[in-house]
Amino acid sequence: METDAILEALLFVAERPVPVAEMAEVLEVPRQEVEAELAKLGASLVSRGIELRQAAGGWRLVTRAEAFPWVERFAASPSAARLSQAALECLAVVAYKQPVSRAQVSEIRGVDSEAALRTLERRGLIQEAKRLPIPGNPAVFATTDLFLEKVGVDSMADLPDLADHVPPASFLDSLEAGFGADGD
Amino acid sequence: METDAILEALLFVAERPVPVAEMAEVLEVPRQEVEAELAKLGASLVSRGIELRQAAGGWRLVTRAEAFPWVERFAASPSAARLSQAALECLAVVAYKQPVSRAQVSEIRGVDSEAALRTLERRGLIQEAKRLPIPGNPAVFATTDLFLEKVGVDSMADLPDLADHVPPASFLDSLEAGFGADGD
Amino acid sequence: MTYEVKTAAFEGPLDLLLQLITRHQVDVTAISLGDLVTEYLSYLDEMRVLNLDVTSEFLLIATTLIQLKARQLLPTTAELDLDEELALMEERDRLLSRLLACVTFKDVAAVIGLRLQDGARHLPRTLGITEEVGEQTVEVRVPIDAVGLAALAIRILRRPREPELDHLDLDLPSVEVAIEDLRRRLADDIETTFDAVVSDLERRVEVVAYFLALLELARWGLLEVSQEDWLSDIVIKRAER
Numbered sequence: 001m002e003t004d005a006i007l008e009a010l011l012f013v014a015e016r017p018v019p020v021a022e023m024a025e026v027l028e029v030p031r032q033e034v035e036a037e038l039a040k041l042g043a044s045l046v047s048r049g050i051e052l053r054q055a056a057g058g059w060r061l062v063t064r065a066e067a068f069p070w071v072e073r074f075a076a077s078p079s080a081a082r083l084s085q086a087a088l089e090c091l092a093v094v095a096y097k098q099p100v101s102r103a104q105v106s107e108i109r110g111v112d113s114e115a116a117l118r119t120l121e122r123r124g125l126i127q128e129a130k131r132l133p134i135p136g137n138p139a140v141f142a143t144t145d146l147f148l149e150k151v152g153v154d155s156m157a158d159l160p161d162l163a164d165h166v167p168p169a170s171f172l173d174s175l176e177a178g179f180g181a182d183g184d
Numbered sequence: 185m186e187t188d189a190i191l192e193a194l195l196f197v198a199e200r201p202v203p204v205a206e207m208a209e210v211l212e213v214p215r216q217e218v219e220a221e222l223a224k225l226g227a228s229l230v231s232r233g234i235e236l237r238q239a240a241g242g243w244r245l246v247t248r249a250e251a252f253p254w255v256e257r258f259a260a261s262p263s264a265a266r267l268s269q270a271a272l273e274c275l276a277v278v279a280y281k282q283p284v285s286r287a288q289v290s291e292i293r294g295v296d297s298e299a300a301l302r303t304l305e306r307r308g309l310i311q312e313a314k315r316l317p318i319p320g321n322p323a324v325f326a327t328t329d330l331f332l333e334k335v336g337v338d339s340m341a342d343l344p345d346l347a348d349h350v351p352p353a354s355f356l357d358s359l360e361a362g363f364g365a366d367g368d
Numbered sequence: 369m370t371y372e373v374k375t376a377a378f379e380g381p382l383d384l385l386l387q388l389i390t391r392h393q394v395d396v397t398a399i400s401l402g403d404l405v406t407e408y409l410s411y412l413d414e415m416r417v418l419n420l421d422v423t424s425e426f427l428l429i430a431t432t433l434i435q436l437k438a439r440q441l442l443p444t445t446a447e448l449d450l451d452e453e454l455a456l457m458e459e460r461d462r463l464l465s466r467l468l469a470c471v472t473f474k475d476v477a478a479v480i481g482l483r484l485q486d487g488a489r490h491l492p493r494t495l496g497i498t499e500e501v502g503e504q505t506v507e508v509r510v511p512i513d514a515v516g517l518a519a520l521a522i523r524i525l526r527r528p529r530e531p532e533l534d535h536l537d538l539d540l541p542s543v544e545v546a547i548e549d550l551r552r553r554l555a556d557d558i559e560t561t562f563d564a565v566v567s568d569l570e571r572r573v574e575v576v577a578y579f580l581a582l583l584e585l586a587r588w589g590l591l592e593v594s595q596e597d598w599l600s601d602i603v604i605k606r607a608e609r
Binding site for chain 1: 185186188189190191192193194196197198206210211228231232233234245247248250251254255257258259261262263264266268269270293294295303
């Protein structure tokens, strides 16, 4: 049996992304070989209904996006509904500021964010990381591996650079001009 | 997208053998066409790690028999053995609310919990206790002896009482370090 | 049927302020603080009329805006209390940096939203290792002990099921947003059901907004709505063009 076919079988039964090191161990071959075989497998899947996706520190087989309309009609468990705008904003704050407390998220957004954070926690996209050693022991939140998998990035380092999303200087200029009183 | 590729995607996510009639309905094509496309799919899988198999009233994708030795070794590796965060949450709910139905677990967690409960059942940590005498006769779940063994207590009576339980700081640290953060 | 959303959909005071600023920015380079203050305060009035909770956060920002406006009106030759002046500048800078952070996170949230949407279209297999490959060989590892399990149970059981309305501040549902969302969904999918569309909504008012959106889109002929009988699913189909 070809190595790429064996990898396909392993990834078929896997319930989460599988790190290259783990596949290397099961197959007793060097990592480089696993990587080469993964590339081969990916190429052989090109016109198929499933594809290879790298996320959350490992690899996973998933259905192709083009098949989604049919898969959705058919799937046993309903696919999770879209997140609200509020939940998405909270998710972005947690992703870039983690570990972060509920109060900090609310402060950044300027609005109480408890309900949205709970939704994200229920969806498994964030989780309580620990509690802060300050009065009240507030919980702090961090994103999960499931978040990385769903966003389709290998690690936090692969998230879009926050600096690229800062509004242009002209925005701040017009704000400063409008809010005035800076000539002194 | 080719019809045989769509069929592959459907069979990939299916949790039981899929009858030809069902595929015909989802794809809105006649049965004969589904059968022809299945034959095509089967042929294209010949040298791959998975194969098409006819079983109990339908079709399913399974790993090839030749891949068995590797799949077996993979089963013992960390990403196959470790329970997901979603499964752990379900386990905690079943442990303290048993006997409890699938719908009740989903209701308590606020997300669909079918897949996670099935995983726990397959792993022998929970089992169907009985069926409720209400419409649809839903099954209720309870934890098993294996569960007691795995969490390291002798009997259900030894599980910590929820009423006066305050999570120690050490646990919360291990929560962060220990089981990472996935939840599918 | 007419349905008017009198108050624009905004979430909290920073979001409101940002929306007002963005509206003005379309045609002017410098924002007129005077207009901003007037509009901001009129929204606070409207909220009071609607009996919505005007939190202290709204009032704090209003105070800063009014003070800045007052400062602008003073002649440059006027004698100023240096401490007060410094405090005001600090308040202003704090507000500006909060606005910037808010815009930045909104922007990146949109990207994350798109990525999640894309990710949701790729489904993994969840069945794991099935019986024919000998599942008894799977050594299951439970990564927490009994104490950990109890802590987890407490956390799940204590999660609020239904978010309370007064926590939601001004997250008013908007029919306009619902219409946009419905159109986006039907661009993705050929057919769906009303239940599927509203399955994630937590409040009845939101479901109402979606229902009104549905009627509106059907009226425009952009989608077809059918229901077999009054208890069955409402099926929504993209209209053939």
